[in-house]
Amino acid sequence: TEPTRGYADVYGRISSLLEVGTGFHPELTGRENIFLNGSILGMRKREIERQFDAIVDFAEIEQFLDTPVKHYSSGMYVRLAFAVAAHLEPEILLVDEVLAVGDIAFQKKCLGKMDDVSKQGRTVIFVSHNLNALQRLCTRSLLLNHGRLVAEGKTDAVIARYLNERTSSGAPDTWIDLTDKAREGTGRVRFAAVAYSSHNPLAAHQPYANGPLEITLDLVSDAPRTVDSIAATLYDRYGTKLVNADTLALGEAVTLAAGHSLLHLHVERLHLNPGIYMLGLWAANPPGEMFDSLPTAIQLEVVELESEKIRVEADGVVPCEFRVRIGPDTPHQPAWA
Missing domain, CATH: 2.70.50.60 (abc- transporter (atp binding component) like domain)
Structure with missing residues (x-):
């Protein structure tokens, strides 16, 4: 979809994962598409070769590496595409809802990788309705409604705004x-x-x-x-x-x-x-x-309920009943004391 108006100032290299199969040629093998997709994203051949083993290991598709990607499932597409995008070492990593296609274990792996990228001082733009993932990964969030910005700020506050607007x-x-x-x-x-x-x-x-x-x-x-x-x-x-x-x-x-x-x-x-x-x-x-x-x-x-004598600010969401006991009379001396 072409943008209606506006512009973006970009500083640094962008790597994106927006749609399953973007930057892949269906007739080429997984190995060939790593080089093709990497070059589209701006990687040099030497850089791709240096990251090749890490990309294959992350994608977990080694046994299908020389199979044309037209025979891949959508989940395998995403595995390979995300692995290439994440190992480009971009200044900006842009990831859309496409991760919803992968299995749960791989989604967790991808979130961990994006967390690593953000901790390296790079920018991750993560588009998602997965509130748990947003809470874990993002310190700041933007709330869009039909393409318009309606809220911006700390992730907790933006999520609360989103939920309040969706529920009565x-x-x-x-x-x-x-x-x-x-x-x-x-x-x-x-x-x-x-x-x-x-x-x-x-x-x-x-x-x-x-x-x-x-x-x-x-x-x-x-x-x-x-x-x-x-x-x-x-x-x-x-x-x-x-x-x-x-x-x-x-x-x-x-x-x-x-x-x-x-x-x-x-x-x-x-x-x-x-x-x-x-x-x-x-x-x-x-x-x-x-x-x-x-x-x-x-x-x-x-x-x-005051009569229940529950703490005013309790940690977690589930209350538990517990007791505290001090003893025995003579404290046990641990072996390392």
């Missing part, structure tokens, strides 16, 4: 309309509304650490049907799954009538520290049909 919150014991929420699925079963409560007036019915949480779901089905998996999932602001209440885990399918049905999910003890969490909803008959999925339906706040 509602008071406990009130129905929250979900009809206009972004979702995926066939729509044969849909989440119409959700309500939540701890049923504890001392917490103003808000969820609280180690307390109960009831989530009530208003589901709409186009016909009478049985649904194997209906789940309510709590995530932290980086998208890490923390609590998953899924009917599939109970081995109990849910029978829905045509039209509206109410489903109550009751969590006995919510092992989360005070903070803001995202509630995601899911209805499916796995591994076949996914009816409805709302990864960030609403956000809710877990509060501190």
Whole structure:
């Protein structure tokens, strides 16, 4: 896509990974494409030869090195392309969402490499919706909406802004309309509304650490049907799954009538520290049909209940019960003392 307007001042060598297969010729082998892709990115032949073994080792495709890349999977493409781009030793490394194609182990390897590049005083521009990766890799972030800059600053603050704009919150014991929420699925079963409560007036019915949480779901089905998996999932602001209440885990399918049905999910003890969490909803008959999925339906706040005597600022997200004991009377003298 051609830019509409504007300009960029570039100081130093840029290496980029923007699209699977960019800079590769399908008829050439992996070995030949290393030299081709490296030259496109600005590497000299001597430089490519010096980095060749490191590139092949990083990409983990040695046994397919002399195979034409037209026979490579998209994951193998990404492995090789990222290995070349990362070993160019650029001043600026530009990486788009393309890393989502690789497997989890290789994604972690790539994030580690980008972290190394940034620690060497070079610039990494990482475009992603992976909030955990952004939090780990980036000290500063930009939030774009339809090509326009809407936020810039420390990654924590920008992520919070992003999540707040994508999710709405509602008071406990009130129905929250979900009809206009972004979702995926066939729509044969849909989440119409959700309500939540701890049923504890001392917490103003808000969820609280180690307390109960009831989530009530208003589901709409186009016909009478049985649904194997209906789940309510709590995530932290980086998208890490923390609590998953899924009917599939109970081995109990849910029978829905045509039209509206109410489903109550009751969590006995919510092992989360005070903070803001995202509630995601899911209805499916796995591994076949996914009816409805709302990864960030609403956000809710877990509060501190004074009577629970929880620390005001607790580390981590999961509270734990522990004791401290000093003893025995005569301290043990370690061998090295």
